[in-house]
Amino acid sequence: MTRRPATPLPPLEERRRLREAGSLTPDQLAARLGVAIGTVRAWESGRTTPRGRNREAYAKLLAALAESPTRTGAPGSAPAGGPEEPDAAVVAVGPAKTVSGGRRGRAAAKPSAFTQTPPPSSPFLPFLPFSPFSPRVPSWAPPEEEDPLGPVSDLTPVQAFDALYSFCAPSLVRQAYLLTGRRGLARESVERAFQLAWERWPEVARDPDPAGWVRAAAHEWALSPWHRFRPRHRRPEPPLSDASDRALLKVVLRLPPSYRRALLLHDGVGLGLPDTAAETEASTPATAGRLLHARRAIAARLPELSDPRVLHRRLAELASTEPLRTAGPPAARDGCERRARFWTRFALAFVAVLLGTTALSLRTPPAGHEPSVPPGETVRDVPPRVAPGPLSEKQRKLRAKLREELLHGPERLAPQPR
Structure with a gap:
């Protein structure tokens, strides 16, 4: 018995872009599909995959949004008076069409500052929603076999790590710059996070969200x-160089670190409130309070x-302003x-010094026995000994007697001639 191939879905970034281009909020999309809002956010973030009838309804709705001539960036959608202003989702989610003039054109001509969008030739593209160590073809790809998940890729650990680095590093360094306001510290944070990921690669490779693992390490x-x-x-x-960029960065850096991180993850990266709370290790009400305080x-x-x-x-525009680059994988x-290697050599040297000190102390014992104090x-x-006070007559006589005697002991007895 062969299974019917699952209905293909567009990539994660395309799902959210299509929803926002159709002027639909997650609440409205959830109401149309008859599911909870958290389910829609999980589908767009890649944490869960729709199945069954929900998958077919979700695919049909996205296909209708993609074919609609009124969506942002579609042919024939611009009015006769000039080019249409790009939607915020197009600027922040993926590469957008060039818009003439001003800051918007500068940001729209660049890739996303937050969302990791791999190039079409990237080896990480076929298994984007999954772990790089157990890659599978996602559900939106056209099935080649009876199993819609497809075969497991034969990437080596080095190739999988290089793909993850190329996929996440450009956006993570911009996120770290918004968190710290320092270019060198942003690059150092991303490099340190990937070094930690390579050190714990078996754990990171089997993580359901390796990009989120590296992002949390870089932010911390x-x-x-x-x-x-x-x-x-x-x-x-x-x-x-720009005065408005300086003003925005100054306001963001004045926020407490936890508020700044919640704002970046929710309003910058686009994570849902539960996912932001989980990544910042805080409760959902506390994360919502931090987000509202930062916005105010x-x-x-x-x-x-x-x-x-x-x-x-x-x-997104502020993060894309500075040309921040990182070293290669x-x-x-x-x-x-x-x-x-450094810490291994340090540990070996410390053990060698400890063993040498112990051997030296055993080889050089004391020369003779020193008697204990009797x-x-x-x-x-x-x-x-009594409390301070006037001396009695007996005590004064004893004091005078002790003062008259020699200090080095009693007098020696000498023989007397008869």
Whole structure:
């Protein structure tokens, strides 16, 4: 009995782009499909995959949105007066069409600053929603066999790590820059996160979301409070050229680190509130409070960013302003291996010094036996120690007697002639 191939679905980035291009919120899409809003967010983030009738209904709705001539970027959608302004989702999710003039054209001509969008020739593309160590063809790809999941890829650990690095590093370094405001620290955080990932590669490779694992490690390293004690991080960073970019970055950096991270994950990366709470290791109500506080703080100083969609687009533009680059995947692997060799040699040297010290102490014992101090003897006729006060007559006589005697003991007995 052969199974019927599952209905193909578009990529994760395309699902969300189509929904936002059709002016549909997650609540409206969930109401049309008859599912919960958390289910729609899980489908768009790749944490779960729709099945059965829900999958067919979801695929038909996305196909209708893709064929609609009114969606953003479709042929014939621009009015006669000029090119249509790109939607915020197109700017932030993937590569968009070039728009003439101003900041919007600069951001739209570049790839996303947050969402990891691999190139068409990327080896990570065929198994994007899955672990790179157990890659399978996703459900939206055309089935080649009876099994819609397809065969398991034969990538080596080095190839899988290089694909993950090429897939995540460009966007992670921009996210780290928004968290810290320092270019060098952003690059260092991403490199340190990938070095840690290569060190624990068996664990990362089997993780359901390896990109999320590396993102959490990079964010934690970037927001570490110990960086303030490093001399090179005390020097001021060169300011941005645009005044509005400087104002937005200054407001974002004034937020507490936890609020800043929640704002970046929810309004920048596009994670849902439960996923943001899980990645920041906080409860959902606490994460919602941090997000609302961050939005109010930004809206108080920059009223034009009170709309979350406008704030999302401006964060993407700000992250794409600086040309931040990271070293290649071989540099991350070599750095991890150098660190491992250093600590291994340090541990071996410490053990060798400890063994040498122990052997030296055993070879050089004391020359002779040193007797212990004998116990004290009881001295008679000495008054007990009392509280301060006037001396009695008996005590004064004893004091005078002791003062008259020699200090080195009693007189020696000498024989007397008869």
